Amino acid sequence: MRIKMEELVFEVPDNVYEPSDDSFLLVKYSKGLKGKVLDMGCGCGIQAIVNAKKNPENSVLGIDINRAAIACAAYNASLNRIKNISFIPSNLFEKVGERHFNGIIFNPPYLPTEKHERIGSGLNDAFDGGKDGRLILDRFLLNFDRYLSEGGTLLLMQSSLNDMEKTVSALEEKAFSVTIRDRMEFFFEKLYVLEARRL
Numbered sequence: 001m002r003i004k005m006e007e008l009v010f011e012v013p014d015n016v017y018e019p020s021d022d023s024f025l026l027v028k029y030s031k032g033l034k035g036k037v038l039d040m041g042c043g044c045g046i047q048a049i050v051n052a053k054k055n056p057e058n059s060v061l062g063i064d065i066n067r068a069a070i071a072c073a074a075y076n077a078s079l080n081r082i083k084n085i086s087f088i089p090s091n092l093f094e095k096v097g098e099r100h101f102n103g104i105i106f107n108p109p110y111l112p113t114e115k116h117e118r119i120g121s122g123l124n125d126a127f128d129g130g131k132d133g134r135l136i137l138d139r140f141l142l143n144f145d146r147y148l149s150e151g152g153t154l155l156l157m158q159s160s161l162n163d164m165e166k167t168v169s170a171l172e173e174k175a176f177s178v179t180i181r182d183r184m185e186f187f188f189e190k191l192y193v194l195e196a197r198r199l
Contacts, residue, residue, distance in 0.1 A: 006031070006050045008080045015068045017043045021184060022191050026107055026157050029181050029193055033153060034058060035102030040140065041065075042087065045073030047105045052077070052085040061099070063090040092140055093147060100149045107157040108137045134162050141170045145198075153197055155181075160190040171196045 001012040003019060005027065012018050023046055030039075030047045031054045039048035042062030052060040062073050062085065070087045077085050088095055148154060154176070158164050168178050176196040184191045 003044075003046075005046060006053065008049060008053060008076075010044050010046055010049070010076050011072070011079065012044045013068070013072060016066065016072045017069070019044060019046045021186075022107055022157050023047070025182060025184050025191065026105065026155065026193055029195070030103075030105045030155050031055075033103030033105070033155070036100070036149070037061070037103045038063070038096070038099075038101040038105065038147070040092070040104060040106040041108060042073050043069050043107075045076045045085075045087070047107070048073065048085055048087075049077055049080060049082055051103075051105075052082045053080065056084060058084055060085040061096075061101075062087045063096070065089065065091050092136070093143065096147060100147055101152060102149050103153045103155065104144060104148055105155045106140060106144075108140060109135075132162060134166070137162065137167065138170075141167070141174075145174050145176075148198075150198065153195060156194045156196065158192045158194050160192075161188075164192060164194075167194070175199045 001018055003010040027047055027050050031050045033051055037051050037058055037060045039062040042048050042064045045062055048060045048062035052058055064070050067089050070089045073087045158167055171178050177199050179195045181193040181195045
């Protein structure tokens with residue numbers, strides 16, 4: 001699959017999540033982040049690469065648990081001649097170390113998924129949010145703030161399928177203000193771009 005976005009070209013093989021409406025909605029806002037930027041669960045690299053292209057002074061890191069996604073994102077960065085970017089395989093923040101970021105982007109796997117609905121490939125990690133759709137999201141919210149610099153911004157894709165109020169409450173408990181930057185409605189769910197900043 002070949003996708004064109006923001007004058008960039010992305011090659012996406014079958015074993016990597018293909019960007020869809022949620023990715024395209026999020027990129028409208030993620031491309032504006034400045035400084036050191038982390039794209040959590042980068043997939044084919046669309047958020048990270050667009051941000052790096054639009055902000056050549058930025059330093060952008062993309063991470064994903066799926067090694068095929070990391071290889072794909074690195075290839076797409078090379079394809080588009082993007083230099084201010086790197087990619088590493090990591091289960092959430094496992095391999096991030098002591099780095100801090102001015103902006104963090106996360107489009108988590110948010111679909112409520114029963115055991116019998118899982119598929120046996122790295123693609124499963126792109127959509128499988130566990131029984132309530134929050135399995136990965138709650139793990140992320142637990143300690144993402146340790147990696148966000150003072151004055152930093154979190155851009156988070158949130159689905160109506162996995163309890164937005166719980167997400168907002170978790171962020172507010174960490175003393176973040178939360179703004180809905182955009183939304184998109186489908187017949188079965190609503191998608192929201194949440195922006196969280198430290199109070």
